[in-house]
Amino acid sequence: MAVASILPVRDRCLPVDEAFTSMLPDAGLVRGRVVGCTGPAAISLALSLGSRAATTGAWLAVVGVPMLGVEAACELGVPLERLVMVDTDARPATWAERIGAAADGFDLILTQPPPGADRVVRKVRQRLQARGVVLLAVGPTTPGISCDIEFSTTAVEWAGVGLGHGSLMGRRAMVRVGGRRMPRSVERELWLPGPHGRVEDATRSSEQFGASTHEITPVAALSRAG
Amino acid sequence: MAAVPRLVTVWCPDWPVVSARVPADTPAAVFRANRVIARSPAAIGAGVCAGERRRSAQGTCPELLVLDHDPARDARAFEPVVRTIADMAPRLEVVEPGWVCLAARGPSRYFGGDEAMARRMVEIVHEATGARPGVGVADGRSASAIAARLASRLQSGVVVVAPGGSPDFVESLPVGWLRELGEISPDLVELFARLGLRTLGQLAALPAGDVLARFGTEGLHAHCLAGGTDVRASAATDPPPEWWVEEAFSEPVEQLEAVVFVAKRLADDLVGRLGSDGRVCTRLVAVIETEHGERSERAWYRDQGLSVHAMVERVRWQLDGWITGPEGISGGIALVRLVPDEVRSDDGVQGGLWGGRSQADHDAARAIVRLCGLAGEQAVTVPMWAGGRLPAERYRWVSAASVDLDDPDGRLDRGDAPWPGGALMPSPAVVPEQPVPIEVLDEHGSMVSVTGRGEVSAAPAALVMSSSRHRVVAWAGPWPVDQCWWAPDRARRLARFQMVTDQGVAHLVGIEQQRWSILATYS
Numbered sequence: 016m017a018v019a020s021i022l023p024v025r026d027r028c029l030p031v032d033e034a035f036t037s038m039l040p041d042a043g044l045v046r047g048r049v050v051g052c053t054g055p056a057a058i059s060l061a062l063s064l065g066s067r068a069a070t071t072g073a074w075l076a077v078v079g080v081p082m083l084g085v086e087a088a089c090e091l092g093v094p095l096e097r098l099v100m101v102d103t104d105a106r107p108a109t110w111a112e113r114i115g116a117a118a119d120g121f122d123l124i125l126t127q128p129p130p131g132a133d134r135v136v137r138k139v140r141q142r143l144q145a146r147g148v149v150l151l152a153v154g155p156t157t158p159g160i161s162c163d164i165e166f167s168t169t170a171v172e173w174a175g176v177g178l179g180h181g182s183l184m185g186r187r188a189m190v191r192v193g194g195r196r197m198p199r200s201v202e203r204e205l206w207l208p209g210p211h212g213r214v215e216d217a218t219r220s221s222e223q224f225g226a227s228t229h230e231i232t233p234v235a236a237l238s239r240a241g
Numbered sequence: 242m243a244a245v246p247r248l249v250t251v252w253c254p255d256w257p258v259v260s261a262r263v264p265a266d267t268p269a270a271v272f273r274a275n276r277v278i279a280r281s282p283a284a285i286g287a288g289v290c291a292g293e294r295r296r297s298a299q300g301t302c303p304e305l306l307v308l309d310h311d312p313a314r315d316a317r318a319f320e321p322v323v324r325t326i327a328d329m330a331p332r333l334e335v336v337e338p339g340w341v342c343l344a345a346r347g348p349s350r351y352f353g354g355d356e357a358m359a360r361r362m363v364e365i366v367h368e369a370t371g372a373r374p375g376v377g378v379a380d381g382r383s384a385s386a387i388a389a390r391l392a393s394r395l396q397s398g399v400v401v402v403a404p405g406g407s408p409d410f411v412e413s414l415p416v417g418w419l420r421e422l423g424e425i426s427p428d429l430v431e432l433f434a435r436l437g438l439r440t441l442g443q444l445a446a447l448p449a450g451d452v453l454a455r456f457g458t459e460g461l462h463a464h465c466l467a468g469g470t471d472v473r474a475s476a477a478t479d480p481p482p483e484w485w486v487e488e489a490f491s492e493p494v495e496q497l498e499a500v501v502f503v504a505k506r507l508a509d510d511l512v513g514r515l516g517s518d519g520r521v522c523t524r525l526v527a528v529i530e531t532e533h534g535e536r537s538e539r540a541w542y543r544d545q546g547l548s549v550h551a552m553v554e555r556v557r558w559q560l561d562g563w564i565t566g567p568e569g570i571s572g573g574i575a576l577v578r579l580v581p582d583e584v585r586s587d588d589g590v591q592g593g594l595w596g597g598r599s600q601a602d603h604d605a606a607r608a609i610v611r612l613c614g615l616a617g618e619q620a621v622t623v624p625m626w627a628g629g630r631l632p633a634e635r636y637r638w639v640s641a642a643s644v645d646l647d648d649p650d651g652r653l654d655r656g657d658a659p660w661p662g663g664a665l666m667p668s669p670a671v672v673p674e675q676p677v678p679i680e681v682l683d684e685h686g687s688m689v690s691v692t693g694r695g696e697v698s699a700a701p702a703a704l705v706m707s708s709s710r711h712r713v714v715a716w717a718g719p720w721p722v723d724q725c726w727w728a729p730d731r732a733r734r735l736a737r738f739q740m741v742t743d744q745g746v747a748h749l750v751g752i753e754q755q756r757w758s759i760l761a762t763y764s
């Protein structure tokens with residue numbers, strides 16, 4: 016993209032929450048890129064990544080994620096007036112067509128690519144780059160398509176709940192950022208969501224969390240599920 | 242005020258309920274954004290109030306039949322009424338389904354006076370639909386609208402205000418009537434009442450300048466309405482004739498969707514052109530023709546001005562009513578024309594605080610129209626607050642084509658009352674439409690059960706899904722839900738648990754009638 020490349024970096028980027036700025040080389044989501052999110056906290060992670068841009072006026076299309084919890088999106092900071100859900104079937108061709116149409120008007124697309132999406136992703140990627148759209152691809156173990164940046168969550172640990180008492184309050188997760196557009200992979204522990212319902216840097220806010228709630232029974236460190 | 246035209250308003254009370262064809266003895270109410278907007282006679286008898294919240298209405302009348310608001314159904318059912326009145330007086334305008342306004346002069350002269358004409362109108366509407374309308378005749382739009390609403394409560398169904406008598410007629414009425422007309426926000430009306438302005442006459446007696454200074458444009462508008470005059474109508478100027486927009490199809494179009502799609506583009510064009518001139522259209526004439534020369538022409542009025550969405554919605558109503566009507570159409574649609582019949586300067590009722598829509602909003606709206614064409618309207622949806630205790634109940638998905646995307650407040654307003662016993666923060670990010678059945682076992686491998694008093698038989702140790710088994714490392718609960726116990730077909734009694742598996746995945750799990758299921762997952 017000749018035009019895109021001469022723009023200053025901050026205009027080529029969608030803003031992200033402070034917790035992510037130091038993890039990304041451009042301190043934001045570069046337009047036209049595909050960002051993958053995997054692991055047990057994939058959807059919360061993808062919503063948190065898109066929320067700052069959506070708050071500043073970007074529209075978010077959710078393509079083929081039929082079970083999205085609207086309230087969770089709202090709590091993570093996505094303005095619901097700019098959230099639109101698009102249904103699609105399991106055929107990669109349909110999926111590519113819907114993504115392409117959404118790319119014409121939306122700045123952010125959250126999707127769960129159907130099996131076989133990798134075969135049609137080339138055309139989709141060209142459209143995304145021409146339109147400057149960021150695609151957030153989520154999946155339980157792999158995002159389903161090749162990504163420029165990949166976020167994965169491991170070592171997930173829930174706080175606030177014990178054996179028969181308490182309630183879920185926050186989730187600490189080790190978030191690893193890698194992928195071919197990352198000079199080197201970065202790992203950081205984040206609250207997803209944290210004490211205020213939003214994503215937060217766990218290393219910075221751990222004592223606040225302890226102070227703001229009374230009874231926290233952290234779950235014993237869980238096995239690092241792959 | 243000689244310029245104020247004499248108008249007839251025909252008002253069918255609680256039209257959304259009438260159009261839903263509810264038997265008269267069933268208590269039913271139609272809700273929009275969780276508030277009652279229309280009630281059946283039986284519901285009125287049971288004490289359900291307009292504007293009431295759903296829960297409070299169900300509290301007043303437990304057997305209340307809850308209906309969703311469907312403007313398209315209302316418009317379709319209203320078409321015969323419009324057609325009957327149009328036989329008497331062709332130049333009429335539809336404000337909304339259930340509410341028609343027309344000039345009184347012609348028909349009144351024909352039937353020998355306002356009174357006789359109004360009686361005749363009640364008769365023919367009653368014959369056509371069985372509904373009992375109220376007909377009001379008065380100078381000015383607001384006065385005739387109020388007269389029609391008062392008339393609908395009378396046995397005769399007719400209220401005629403003498404020429405020049407509108408200000409005296411509205412003077413003694415309570416200030417709450419302003420809310421009834423739907424032009425003034427309920428907050429402002431409440432403020433008037435709190436300030437001691439009990440009647441419209443008291444409001445009208447204030448100097449206009451002071452009202453403007455204290456309450457702004459909306460206050461000034463309320464002041465005009467309270468005076469029984471229509472400032473908007475007299476300020477309206479004829480738009481230049483070249484401003485109408487039309488699309489003649491080279492190939493007749495059969496699908497309703499495609500026509501609506503074109504209407505959307507025309508409306509966009511028209512509103513944009515008017516907007517760049519600082520004006521807004523309050524009366525729109527939509528003309529639709531088929532390839533065989535059949536023609537449907539209808540005028541639509543909206544005091545606040547017609548936005549793009551409002552125009553498209555009205556074209557859809559018109560098309561829908563025409564196609565499904567008794568005559569129907571014999572061929573495809575060949576022409577769509579939108580004529581702004583009455584425009585006025587935009588006094589800021591319409592635009593957003595920061596100058597309306599941004600470029601991103603424009604682009605998204607265009608993409609949504611395209612996606613609707615590609616995938617069908619039901620496939621492109623936006624969230625709407627519904628309220629409830631379970632994650633799957635709290636938001637509903639509604640078609641993006643059926644709502645005004647520029648005005649999301651009505652759709653997303655969660656009200657100010659909490660849902661006791663509702664969901665806990667944080668909320669789950671994956672909410673399946675139907676609960677996923679599972680088994681919850683204790684450490685000895687037998688099923689965990691919960692007694693009616695909320696006692697858990699043993700600590701849950703494992704979740705068994707269709708193919709896999711997960712160890713439970715932490716859990717909390719039960720949080721019982723016992724709702725709608727008064728209505729056997731909607732009653733639900735379940736206990737909720739939060740369970741964390743050894744993979745670090747947390748689920749919201751419920752047990753209902755001894756069957757476990759996953760209600761949602763914190764992904």
